[in-house]
Amino acid sequence: MSELDALQTTLAAEHAAVFVYGALGGRTSLAANPVLHDSVSSAYVAHRARRDLLTRSILDLEAEPVAAEAAYALPARLDSPGDIERAALDIERSCASTYAYLVAHTVAAQRRMAIAALNEGAVRELAFRGTPETFPGLDEYTDR
Amino acid sequence: MPTGPPLVARRSALLLSAVVLAAAGCDDGNSPSPADTPTGTLPGTSTVDPDIALVDAVLVDLGRAEQVATAAGLAELAALHRAHIEVLEGDPPAASAQGRRAARAAVRREEERLHRQLVAAAVAAESGALARLLASMSAAVSQRLA
DSSP states (O other), X not given: OOHHHHHHHHXXXXXXXXXXXXXXXXTOOTTTOHHHHHHHHHHHHHHHHHHHHHHHHHHHTTOOOOOOOSOOOOOSOOXXXXXXXXXXXXXXXXXXXXXXXXXXXXXXXXXXXXXXXXXXXXXXXXXXXXXXXXXXXXXXXXXX | OOOOOOOOOOHHHHXXXXXXXXXXXXXXXXXXXXXXXXXXXXXXXXXXXXXXXXXXXXXXXXXXXXXXXXXXXXXXXXXXXXHHHHHTTOOOOOOOOOOHHHHHHHHHHHHHHHHHHHHHHHHHOSSHHHHHHHHHHHHHHHHHHO
């Protein structure tokens, strides 16, 4: 697995995150639930920025960034604030795993970027009723 | 979701890999004899895996953070650091006798310092698996600081 491959995998994950957060934003009411609306909006902006950063990184390697899919599967139930929080938490945990993977396959500035993204995502999990973990992003330690 | 590479970050594995390196090939006939080397070093180990020293330094930081958290009565935070130490196969630190109130005041400062150290160690790690582990530890500390 090359650094470029790992960057492409992470970009694909961010494409999905941006899509799903866009859908979550459309189902979150600013008036009825301003805190959740703000959390979802902030997460959307953060993932879009990471997506753009990854795209530039791949272009800098003179490669073609992987394109977004036309659509991504959404969770079956997005009817309540709890459903929205669970979906957002799933996105963040999935992205944390992907960034941890990117850390392992990069060095120097790219690795620093991946570490920062992992840290930011781990903190964002808490806004969606995530509980602090012992090893964020490391699926093999989820039972700890 | 991609699966990470096998975790080879344990200190014993790092030490083993260093010894294997030393035994496998690094003797070009010009290496100094054991008698010429300083006590405690192996012939041909001038390129010993730098991750060993990195892990040792991180263990010192984790041990100090665990002491500060324990002294402050923050058992959950201390348990986090203990879990991280165990994964890195460190030795348990000695208990601290600091006053709880003073210790609590030091916790955030200590956690911020530990976070910086973990990020720096993750960037510096030669092993991608070790970098991934250290980065995850830094993220766990970020969650507690949030």
